[in-house]
Every structure is written in C-alpha cells, then in structure tokens.
C-alpha cells in the first residue's frame with residue numbers, strides 16, 4: 001500500500017454547497033497542505049475522509065480500507081483528526097479523562113495508556129492541567145489538549161484542520177516539532193492553513209479547493225508560478241503591497 005488516503009471522484013451535497021468529483025491521493029509518509037478560501041470545502045473533505053459525512057458518489061479509502069460503516073472504528077483508531085474548533089472535539093469532564101479516552105480504546109495495558117497520556121500532555125505542556133475542566137480552557141489550551149489526545153493514539157495518519165490558528169508562537173514551534181517527529185516515524189499528514197509560511201516551507205505537496213472542486217493537486221512551487229492558483233489561495237502579495245503602499249503612512253519621522 002503506497003497511499004494513506006485515496007479519494008476517487010467523490011461527490012457530496014449540503015443544501016447550498018456541493019463537493020464535486022474530488023480525486024486526491026495522500027501518499028504514505030507524505031505531508032500535504034490543503035488550501036482554499038473560506039467555504040471552499042476543506043473541512044467538508046476531512047469529514048468525508050473520516051466518515052463523519054457520507055459521500056453521495058465516488059469512493060474513499062483510508063489505509064487501504066474503504067470508508068464504509070463497518071470500517072469506521074478501525075479507521076478512526078488510525079487517523080488522528082484535529083478539529084478546526086477544539087471545543088467540538090473535547091467532551092470529557094477533565095483534561096486527563098479527555099486525553100485518555102482514545103488510547104484506552106486501543107487495547108493497550110493500563111500502564112502503557114497512562115505513559116502515553118503523560119507523554120502527550122508533557123509535549124503540549126499541559127501536564128499541570130490534568131484535573132482542569134475542559135470547558136474552562138482557553139482556545140489555545142483546548143487546542144493543545146485536543147492535540148495531546150491525538151498524539152497519544154500514535155496515529156498512522158493525521159488530518160489537522162488549521163492546527164496553528166490561535167496558538168502562541170512557542171506552541172506553534174512545538175507543534176511543528178511534534179508533527180516532524182511523527183512524520184519521521186512514517187505518519188502521513190494532511191493539514192489546512194491560510195498561512196503562507198507553512199504552505200511554502202513545510203509541505204511536500206499542495207491541494208487547492210475552489211468552491212467544492214479540486215483546482216490543483218501537485219508540487220508547491222508549480223502552484224505558486226500560476227497566478228490563477230495563487231488567487232485561489234488568497235494572494236498575500238496584494239495585502240503586502242497595500243500595507244507598504246505609497247498612499248499608506250507606515251512611519252512618521254520627526255526631523256529638527
């Protein structure tokens with residue numbers, strides 16, 4: 001098996017939005033960034049891959065398993081999904097209970113489970129919050145706890161929906177390190193972001209959604225050489241020009 005995820009001609013319909021004929025592959029060990037403007041369908045694709053939504057036609061395979069009801073349990077044991085909004089993800093009363101929930105379902109010894117939870121909470125620097133109610137965490141703290149719950153599972157595939165949004169910079173650095181470590185062990189990763197730093201510097205490949213359709217799936221450099229694709233990602237250079245424009249006062253210096 002060379003592919004972690006294979007989507008073939010996938011369609012899906014919300015009342016006012018459609019995913020149309022998306023075919024996309026994530027290779028084993030590959031790191032792909034999935035981009036597109038707000039509402040282009042990125043989160044919907046992740047939900048389809050996880051079987052949280054059911055496609056109306058086409059097929060999806062995860063780690064060689066078709067995404068159908070009887071495989072969902074095994075697929076979700078092997079795929080870590082970081083939700084865009086961490087409060088959609090955390091449901092146990094306390095941080096400890098939330099992070100331990102996933103690993104407890106893997107059939108490991110209780111010792112191994114505890115070690116994994118301690119390890120994961122240590123990595124995201126939330127060990128001091130084990131008894132904290134999950135609904136009283138800040139946004140960034142909740143995201144860290146959600147990530148701990150995922151890495152404690154040691155998943156083969158990571159789907160990360162805007163993993164860096166709302167995190168302070170040291171935590172972004174730590175998260176990059178964690179994901180790099182997991183990748184070194186062969187984990188396949190697909191993540192969404194609107195931040196060009198990650199798109200240009202940290203992905204093996206790039207997929208671009210445009211209003212429910214896949215506009216591009218290929219090397220990062222090639223996409224940046226095509227202006228129509230750049231505009232589908234959101235053209236940051238316009239913003240840079242606006243901020244540095246001649247008609248825009250950025251600095252006032254007083255002489256004399």
Ligand SMILES: Nc1ncnc2c1ncn2[C@@H]1O[C@H](COP(=O)(O)OP(=O)(O)OP(=O)(O)O)[C@@H](O)[C@H]1O
Nearest residue numbers: 014015016017036037038039040041042043044045
């Ligand atoms: N539960 C839902 N019911 C109906 N329509 C929905 C639902 N969830 C999302 N949509 C619609 O589907 C479209 C795609 O939404 P989606 O969340 O996949 O976009 P996205 O690319 O992840 O956007 P963002 O960058 O804002 O996260 C949007 O038009 C949205 O309004």
Ligand SMILES: [Mg+2]
Nearest residue numbers: 042043084161
């Ligand atoms: Mg989204």
